[in-house]
Amino acid sequence: MIEAELIEKKTAKDYGFFKFKLSEKLENPDAGQFVMLKALDEPILAKPFSIYSYKNKNLTLFIKRVGRLTGKIFSSPIGEVFYIRGPYGTPYIETISREKKYILIGGGSGIAPLNFFSELYPELVYKKLYGFKGGYIRELFEEEQSTLVIEEESGKTVVDVLVDVYSEEVGILACGPIPMLKNLPHDSYVSLEAVMGCGIGTCKSCAIKTKEGIKMVCKDGPLFRKGEIQWEWI
Amino acid sequence: MGVDLSVEIFGLTFKNPLVLASGPAGFGFELQQYLDISRIGAITLKTITIMPREGNAPPRLVDTHGGIINSIGLQNPGIKEFVRTIAPRLKDLKTIKIGSIAGFTIEEWKILGEEMDKIKEIRAIELDLSCPNVEGKGMWAKDEELTQEAIKAVRESTDKPIIAKLAPDVTDIVKVAKKAINAGADALSIGNTIEAMRINIETGLPFLKLKTGGLSGPAIKPITLARVFRVAEALKVPIIGIGGVMNWQDALEYAMAGASLIGIGTAIMVDPQAPLEILHGIESFLRQKGIERFKDIIGIAHRGGF
Numbered sequence: 001m002i003e004a005e006l007i008e009k010k011t012a013k014d015y016g017f018f019k020f021k022l023s024e025k026l027e028n029p030d031a032g033q034f035v036m037l038k039a040l041d042e043p044i045l046a047k048p049f050s051i052y053s054y055k056n057k058n059l060t061l062f063i064k065r066v067g068r069l070t071g072k073i074f075s076s077p078i079g080e081v082f083y084i085r086g087p088y089g090t091p092y093i094e095t096i097s098r099e100k101k102y103i104l105i106g107g108g109s110g111i112a113p114l115n116f117f118s119e120l121y122p123e124l125v126y127k128k129l130y131g132f133k134g135g136y137i138r139e140l141f142e143e144e145q146s147t148l149v150i151e152e153e154s155g156k157t158v159v160d161v162l163v164d165v166y167s168e169e170v171g172i173l174a175c176g177p178i179p180m181l182k183n184l185p186h187d188s189y190v191s192l193e194a195v196m197g198c199g200i201g202t203c204k205s206c207a208i209k210t211k212e213g214i215k216m217v218c219k220d221g222p223l224f225r226k227g228e229i230q231w232e233w234i
Numbered sequence: 235m236g237v238d239l240s241v242e243i244f245g246l247t248f249k250n251p252l253v254l255a256s257g258p259a260g261f262g263f264e265l266q267q268y269l270d271i272s273r274i275g276a277i278t279l280k281t282i283t284i285m286p287r288e289g290n291a292p293p294r295l296v297d298t299h300g301g302i303i304n305s306i307g308l309q310n311p312g313i314k315e316f317v318r319t320i321a322p323r324l325k326d327l328k329t330i331k332i333g334s335i336a337g338f339t340i341e342e343w344k345i346l347g348e349e350m351d352k353i354k355e356i357r358a359i360e361l362d363l364s365c366p367n368v369e370g371k372g373m374w375a376k377d378e379e380l381t382q383e384a385i386k387a388v389r390e391s392t393d394k395p396i397i398a399k400l401a402p403d404v405t406d407i408v409k410v411a412k413k414a415i416n417a418g419a420d421a422l423s424i425g426n427t428i429e430a431m432r433i434n435i436e437t438g439l440p441f442l443k444l445k446t447g448g449l450s451g452p453a454i455k456p457i458t459l460a461r462v463f464r465v466a467e468a469l470k471v472p473i474i475g476i477g478g479v480m481n482w483q484d485a486l487e488y489a490m491a492g493a494s495l496i497g498i499g500t501a502i503m504v505d506p507q508a509p510l511e512i513l514h515g516i517e518s519f520l521r522q523k524g525i526e527r528f529k530d531i532i533g534i535a536h537r538g539g540f
Contacts, residue, residue, distance in 0.1 A: 043297045197503040202260035205295040
């Protein structure tokens with residue numbers, strides 16, 4: 001595993017940006033891929049985190065505090081060392097069509113891979129909609145203020161806003177909570193989150209049911225066509 | 235001074251005592267990109283059933299202090315598909331392949347044994363008598379008579395070495411182990427995950443869709459280690475010690491308790507490269523102690539130690 005030293009952090013309540021300096025380079029990380037990150041001892045398993053940004057051995061993750069590992073990351077001082085391996089997962093660009101431009105729809109920490117996508121493929125981005133519940137999130141973002149859709153400010157979710165800007169000529173590339181993904185148009189590309197064990201397709205923990213049978217989010221995804229997924233199984 | 239890590243049991247020579255446990259390594263092909271499997275003593279393939287199984291609905295995994303709880307539910311393509319698409323590729327894995335099977339009836343055990351017997355690349359067959367994650371199916375290893383019947387059925391269907399994978403959470407594992415050997419098992423895997431659960435206090439519901447799962451990882455090591463020790467004390471039979479081996483120190487404890495081979499499961503999920511670090515650690519330890527052969531420490535705890 002690669003050592004990842006926490007060198008910067010910026011948090012607002014339960015969300016935060018965390019920048020790590022890696023002891024080795026990641027091998028050609030692409031948008032939609034994730035790293036498995038673990039703490040030295042507890043919890044035992046590494047957990048998947050989408051890449052928000054990567055440059056010169058500097059890896060930035062955008063994380064929501066949900067469990068023991070993310071709790072530990074939030075409470076860690078600068079200089080704390082974690083361990084990562086990856087990148088894993090199929091890059092979005094290998095799944096989507098390059099013939100279209102995309103509305104990037106993110107919900108909460110789901111904005112992370114979309115940001116990396118917009119960094120690597122700006123020519124494929126039509127519009128960005130990053131949804132959050134509370135306005136406090138604004139303090140974390142400097143340049144992306146106009147892309148933020150804050151539910152407590154406007155009373156609208158990203159899916160509500162999408163209805164106003166959607167046209168069939170553009171594609172949808174989304175990452176966020178399951179209820180948000182379920183409300184998107186049938187032909188959207190949705191990036192799924194799942195509890196993972198290995199991250200490389202062997203342990204079968206992150207299964208989803210598709211029209212073509214069981215697939216693994218880690219290896220076959222994380223991006224799928226919305227219409228391909230048997231949502232009732234999730 | 236070179237250290238000899240090889241182990242000979244049931245007619246096979248393993249280049250070292252590490253076995254990738256059934257489950258976390260899948261069929262080895264995906265893992266091979268991240269771990270040079272030719273450096274590992276053996277791989278136990280994912281358990282195969284007669285019919286294809288989708289496995290359980292997610293979530294299938296939750297962590298807990300000192301371990302993880304899974305309920306994968308024996309997701310596998312079924313024996314027909316295994317024979318057709320997986321078996322021909324097994325030669326690409328340059329290590330000893332141990333097949334793993336799980337029957338739901340005596341007849342199924344027999345058929346699975348026969349099918350595995352035909353696959354040249356499979357050098358031994360493990361009977362998964364102890365998976366806790368199949369809804370509606372009792373665990374064979376919890377009943378010594380059923381254990382015996384399943385082993386007899388497979389014994390009649392193959393001449394290959396057979397390994398009975400026993401459950402650690404039984405009242406008297408020595409009793410089950412004796413029955414397994416009497417029924418024709420050549421070796422024992424001790425043990426498997428232990429039934430466990432977590433409840434999400436926000437929803438008031440179990441975390442796992444199947445409610446309970448199997449606990450693995452460091453939390454179970456002292457438990458399975460004691461089972462290995464007790465069986466090794468009572469029986470002269472090859473044992474594969476499995477349960478919470480996360481590092482070389484854990485692996486050595488199993489060897490000293492009497493395990494000839496050591497299974498690695500959870501540690502592969504945490505870090506696919508972990509087995510190599512474990513091997514390196516075992517080798518360094520033996521060198522420092524001036525012990526030339528790994529096999530000399532197998533069961534040393536029963537012989538008065540160093």
